[in-house]
Amino acid sequence: MTGSAAPPPLARAVLPERVEMVALDLDGTCLDFQQQLHPRIEAAVREAGERVPVVIATGRMYRSALPWARRLGVRAPLICYQGALVQAMPDPDPGEGLAYGRLISTETLDAATAQLAIAVAREHGWHRQAYVDDNLFCEEDRAEARLYAHVGAVPIEFVDDLTPVIARGTIKVVIVILDAEEAVRCRVAMTDALGARARVTPSYPQFIEIASPRAGKGPAVRRLAANLGVDLARTVAIGDAPNDVDMLEAVGFGVAVEGALPEVLDPAACTCPPPGEAGVADVLVALGLAGA
Secondary structure, three states: OOOOOOOHHHHHHOOOOOOOOOEEOOOOOOOOOOEEEEEHHHHHHHHHHHOOOOOEEEOOHHHHHEEEEEEEEOOOEEEEEOOOEEEEEOOOOOOOOOOOOOOOOOOOOOOHHHHHHHHHHHHOEEEEEEEEEEEEEOOOOHHHHHHHHHHHHHOOEEOOOOOOOOOOOOOEEEEEOHHHHHHHHHHHHHHHHHHHOOOOEEEEOOOOEEEEOOOOOOHHHHHHHHHOOOOHHHEEEEEEOOOHHHHHHHEEEEEEEEOOOOHHHOOOOOOOOOHHHHHHHHHHOOOOOOOO
């Protein structure tokens, strides 16, 4: 979809006749902003996964996405860190313990670009954090760090200086800003400073995520569809945030959550209700992948 016309709601959309894969964002799409999963979404995703590959595509760390993937019955590889990492589910599944599946692909943000992003954040007094080997590193114990750790349900490792931590690069840098207007300014500042050297996108409005320019949910979904022998034109993706845009553009049928920003609505074929109203379940039922 292009132009300024809003996409129709699910009830008025022309749906694809056949679906070979579904790609789902987590936060703001499957999960509400209180980290709650609607029972209808859980049931519908589990049922759909018995019929076609269901892929989680998230900005979360692997260790943060894994518990939700297990709860949703997902068996396909996980797309994490804004598409900078694609990794299989653990096999065999040890239950609730932390385990890692086979690494499929990774795109690293080079050290010089990561250091520049951190320098810009320091200059503005913005909270900054980086990731190495699926661990979260922060320089300061701030409310922003605790918010992120709470949302992701992950521990924090505090260090005096992120520079040596990212000496060989990092899978992404995240700037966490609680004020919405300041977060918008951060996105602009990081985009201006980093240019083509990085991909700068919000996931949550408070999280400005900086990854390799080769990353992205869209490229990761394309590669995974090819690996699974799935027709991308028969793939459905559902998302709610700017970091979902390239995924909605990549697939044959993109669905944006109602209330999303115009840049997210633009490539969508239709909209669905938010996670608190089980919108993802409505889409899967309408597509014939789950029962009502």
